[in-house]
Amino acid sequence: MNPAIDFQTVPLVAAHDSSLQNTQATFYHLIHQWRTANVETRSVVEQTLWATFGxxxxxxxxxxxxxxxxxxxxxxxxxxxxxxxxxxxxxxxxxxxxxxxxxxxxxxxxxxxxxxxxxxxxxxxxxxxxxxxxxxxxxxxxxxxxxxxxxxxxxxxxxxxxxxxxxxxxxxxxxxxxxxxxxxxxxxxxxxxxxxxxxxxxxxxxxxxxxxxxxxxxxxx
CATH class of the missing domain: 3.30.70.1230 (Nucleotide cyclase, GGDEF domain)
Structure with a gap:
């Protein structure tokens, strides 16, 4: 993970959020969010990852x-x-x-x-x-x-x-x-x-x- 990213400030995102940019920071934000989320939220984050980067x-x-x-x-x-x-x-x-x-x-x-x-x-x-x-x-x-x-x-x-x-x-x-x-x-x-x-x-x-x-x-x- 990129140590320069302040993961604590990352807000939750909605699936297929069209405002997300395809950047390294966004990717690692979402990976951190997926890792620390509950099962229901993980599914939403995974959809967002594939929609943005897949x-x-x-x-x-x-x-x-x-x-x-x-x-x-x-x-x-x-x-x-x-x-x-x-x-x-x-x-x-x-x-x-x-x-x-x-x-x-x-x-x-x-x-x-x-x-x-x-x-x-x-x-x-x-x-x-x-x-x-x-x-x-x-x-x-x-x-x-x-x-x-x-x-x-x-x-x-x-x-x-x-x-x-x-x-x-x-x-x-x-x-x-x-x-x-x-x-x-x-x-x-x-x-x-x-x-x-x-x-x-x-x-x-x-x-x-x-x-x-x-x-x-x-x-x-």
Missing amino acids: QTQAIMILDMSGFSKTANTKGILPALSMIQHMNAIAIPQLQTQGGDIIKSEADNIFAIFPTVDLAITAAFNTLQAVQAEGLNVAIGIGYGSIFVIEDPVHKDFFGDEVNLASKLGEDTAEGGELMITEAAYQQLQTPDHRWAEFHLGISGIQMVAYQYQFEGLSLSA
């Missing part, structure tokens, strides 16, 4: 490969330069396919897309573009209802599919690999036999996911 999106978590090794062997400046180079290549590729960049932290890029197919096209193009520059990334994609904070200073998102996409992109996939959640797979408009199903247990979560089989294929969508 979106259904494809989620992409992109993790650059080789940052830790570069920092350890060559120093932090070459590693940071590598991140900057990767961002300069990847972000335009994501935006071209309708991607909304939520944030860029360390060697990760977090983005949302209107559809899974657009996210996958962006992933293919990004993998190809960064590899052409001698870099590599791992990508995880999910799909579902999430909270999106559109605050221009503190943009962020939260949700089960955000967590699952993160487990794939950051913790499971290696450089050059693209993995998607089961929910994302179900949204594909043109299913492809090159998606290989696998089962994963990580951080106490059991999930079904799919990995794209690139071997012998062009990365072009």
Whole structure:
């Protein structure tokens, strides 16, 4: 929680209050209110959270490969330069396919897309573009209802599919690999036999996911 927020001054709100702004402060106000409310009020606050921040999106978590090794062997400046180079290549590729960049932290890029197919096209193009520059990334994609904070200073998102996409992109996939959640797979408009199903247990979560089989294929969508 943001320690700068004075939660004690937060008034109760009505569900679907159209006056609420989509900001970080509003989001954490409502989370605090939900946590401290009785059961009946919690339901109202939850409706307000979804009305104000809820979106259904494809989620992409992109993790650059080789940052830790570069920092350890060559120093932090070459590693940071590598991140900057990767961002300069990847972000335009994501935006071209309708991607909304939520944030860029360390060697990760977090983005949302209107559809899974657009996210996958962006992933293919990004993998190809960064590899052409001698870099590599791992990508995880999910799909579902999430909270999106559109605050221009503190943009962020939260949700089960955000967590699952993160487990794939950051913790499971290696450089050059693209993995998607089961929910994302179900949204594909043109299913492809090159998606290989696998089962994963990580951080106490059991999930079904799919990995794209690139071997012998062009990365072009």
